[in-house]
């Protein structure tokens with residue numbers, strides 16, 4: 001950031017300013033092909049705002065603690081706001097068993113997680129309880145992210161143990177960051 005003052009950061013604090021839960025007016029509005037009612041327009045306002053931010057962004061950085069083995073409710077509410085037909089995805093049964101296609105393209109996603117317990121990674125003893133990273137990955141296409149190349153995850157574990165394993169986990173996470181940042185700038189065509 002200091003080396004690249006041209007970088008613009010827009011922060012969305014989902015805890016201070018949580019997205020509303022999806023209501024029937026939201027769903028009716030999202031599928032309404034005609035004129036929206038006033039209630040539908042109002043219900044979709046946060047979604048319009050979040051999607052405009054997404055369209056503008058090159059990189060999306062999500063910082064999320066694990067709560068009850070999944071994403072915090074505010075983050076799920078945000079995903080519910082941005083997953084919207086004909087805005088972030090299209091739906092066409094002529095595509096056969098994969099009717100959903102993303103509309104946004106070329107975004108980078110960095111997911112930074114924190115958990116009290118540990119071993120949630122693929123093959124880990126708590127893999128089956130991890131509904132945080134897999135859920136974000138499952139929704140990444142709504143953000144315009146190609147999981148193969150544009151998804152980066154850094155996780156800090158053992159927070160509840162507060163022992164040397166937690167310190168080692170933090171160290172590994174911090175060590176991974178410069179490589180990710182370099183990759184992000186290179187993808188944006190910036191020399192680093």
Ligand SMILES: Cc1cc2nc3c(=O)[nH]c(=O)nc-3n(C[C@H](O)[C@H](O)[C@H](O)COP(=O)(O)O)c2cc1C
Nearest residue numbers: 064065066067068069070114115116117118159160
């Ligand atoms: C309400 C609540 C639920 C939590 N659920 C889990 C959980 O299911 N699994 C886990 O490993 N840690 C869980 N934790 C621990 C947090 O993930 C951990 O403390 C994390 O570091 C919190 O992030 P923060 O320091 O950014 O708030 C939970 C913490 C809270 C407060």
